[in-house]
Amino acid sequence: MELLIESIKMDWPVLLPIFICSILVVAVVIQKWSYYSKNKRDIAVYMRELNRELESNDLRAAQDTAIRCGGIIGEVIEEAVRIFTEQKNGFSRAFDISATLATRKLESNLTILGTIGGVAPFLGLFGTVVRILLTFNILADAGNQAATVASGIGSALIATAFGLGVAIVAVIFFNLFQSVVKHFENDFNLIKLLFLNYVDSEGQTPVNKYSKPTPRVNL
Numbered sequence: 001m002e003l004l005i006e007s008i009k010m011d012w013p014v015l016l017p018i019f020i021c022s023i024l025v026v027a028v029v030i031q032k033w034s035y036y037s038k039n040k041r042d043i044a045v046y047m048r049e050l051n052r053e054l055e056s057n058d059l060r061a062a063q064d065t066a067i068r069c070g071g072i073i074g075e076v077i078e079e080a081v082r083i084f085t086e087q088k089n090g091f092s093r094a095f096d097i098s099a100t101l102a103t104r105k106l107e108s109n110l111t112i113l114g115t116i117g118g119v120a121p122f123l124g125l126f127g128t129v130v131r132i133l134l135t136f137n138i139l140a141d142a143g144n145q146a147a148t149v150a151s152g153i154g155s156a157l158i159a160t161a162f163g164l165g166v167a168i169v170a171v172i173f174f175n176l177f178q179s180v181v182k183h184f185e186n187d188f189n190l191i192k193l194l195f196l197n198y199v200d201s202e203g204q205t206p207v208n209k210y211s212k213p214t215p216r217v218n219l
Contacts, residue, residue: 014127015159021116021123022166028109029173036106036180039071043187046077047194054198059085076102076188080195091199092192099188106181110174117170124163131156 046069053062059081066078079098083091 014123014130015162018120018123018127018159018162018166021120021170022162024112025116025166025170025173028112029169032109032173032177036177039073039184041069041071041073041187043073043190046073047190050077050191050194054084054195072102072105072184073187073191077191080191084195084199088199091195095192095195099185099192102188103181103185106184110177110181113170113174113177117167117174120163120167120170121160122163124160124167127159127163128156131159 046065049065050062053059053065062081063078066074066081068074069077076099080095083094083098087094
């Protein structure tokens with residue numbers, strides 16, 4: 001503990017950037033965790049309701065389902081209903097634009113975690129190199145003292161450990177949140193496929209009386 005306090009006193013200029021990075025990591029993790037938790041939905045429940053409503057062409061009920069769902073999933077469903085109502089022919093492209101905008105909201109600030117995960121170890125290494133150079137300088141002035149060398153090297157390694165610790169936490173949560181975003185993207189894709197099933201069925205004309213009806217999605 002004394003070594004840590006002494007290291008902070010002596011090396012605070014090189015430890016300060018790592019400390020700022022650690023604060024940013026904590027802030028982003030709390031913000032994204034809260035955001036994803038608020039927007040988490042059981043998509044299967046709403047998909048079943050939407051399937052029944054689209055099958056009966058009850059778009060008002062589908063809109064109500066989107067509002068009841070809420071969150072970013074509800075926003076995407078609501079936009080899908082609007083596009084389905086106004087421009088069925090260009091549904092796929094218009095929906096992809098809406099889904100991409102929603103994905104950008106989900107990915108916001110994740111680059112901070114990715115950047116810190118890559119930079120923090122180098123900041124720690126920089127602090128270690130600086131402290132070792134200062135230790136050698138002190139050693140040259142004071143003569144060969146093993147205790148001074150050991151203390152200086154121990155203090156130097158604290159910066160590396162600090163930087164690695166911040167980087168590890170940042171990378172873990174970056175990968176975790178990326179998987180959460182991927183899960184949301186899969187939900188968006190399911191919504192798109194459900195609506196496309198009815199867009200395609202309305203655009204088809206039977207060739208003869210023996211044509212098979214378009215299959216509905218059973219959820």
